[in-house]
Amino acid sequence: MRVFKSIEDVEAAGLSPPVHGVVHRVVKGFIDALEEYGGAYDPDDDGWTILVEGGDEDAVAAEIGYPLSDALFEGVFREDGCFVGCVLHNNQFGYSLVFVDSPKLAPTVRAKLIEECDAGAAR
Numbered sequence: 001m002r003v004f005k006s007i008e009d010v011e012a013a014g015l016s017p018p019v020h021g022v023v024h025r026v027v028k029g030f031i032d033a034l035e036e037y038g039g040a041y042d043p044d045d046d047g048w049t050i051l052v053e054g055g056d057e058d059a060v061a062a063e064i065g066y067p068l069s070d071a072l073f074e075g076v077f078r079e080d081g082c083f084v085g086c087v088l089h090n091n092q093f094g095y096s097l098v099f100v101d102s103p104k105l106a107p108t109v110r111a112k113l114i115e116e117c118d119a120g121a122a123r
Contacts, residue, residue: 001050001051001052001053001056001059001060001063002050002051002053003048003049003050003051003063004023004027004048004049004050004051005043005048005049006027006031006043007024007027007028007031009027010023010024010027013051015051018080018081018082019051019080019081019082019098019100021080022079022080022082022084022098023049023051023098025079026049026084026096026098027049027096029096030046030047030048030049030096034046045092045093046092046093046094047089047093047094047095047096048095048096049095049096049097049098050063050064050095050096050097050098051098051100052068052097052098052099052100052105052109053100053102053104054099054100054102054103054104054105054106055104057105057106057109060097063095064087064095065089068106068109068112069106069108069109069112071085071087071097071112072087073085073086073087073116074086074087074088074094075116076113076116076117077117078101078117081100081101082098082099082100082101083097083098083099083101083110083113083117084096084097084098084099085097085099085113085116099113
């Protein structure tokens with residue numbers, strides 16, 4: 001599990017393409033969306049992005065406060081070999097989650113992400 005609270009965090013992480021591009025777009029999108037509504041991004045108040053590389057699902061669950069299999073995603077989509085989703089804890093604080101789609105990803109978590117993608121496509 002890797003946590004990203006700024007673009008500088010993304011650049012310092014040494015992620016390989018295409019994961020770097022996905023994480024960069026998600027972090028930048030989070031920051032830009034908050035600034036668009038007149039606020040300055042503060043990760044302690046607003047949330048941050050977590051990269052889930054597979055095998056680290058328990059650490060992510062500890063970070064967000066519940067198992068990923070119980071997460072109520074606001075939406076999930078696929079991008080460049082990753083699943084991207086968001087979970088909100090209240091009207092302000094949330095986590096953007098980037099899951100690398102690999103055999104190391106827990107099958108139950110991957111199945112939930114696929115189900116969420118399919119549900120979003122059906123809407």
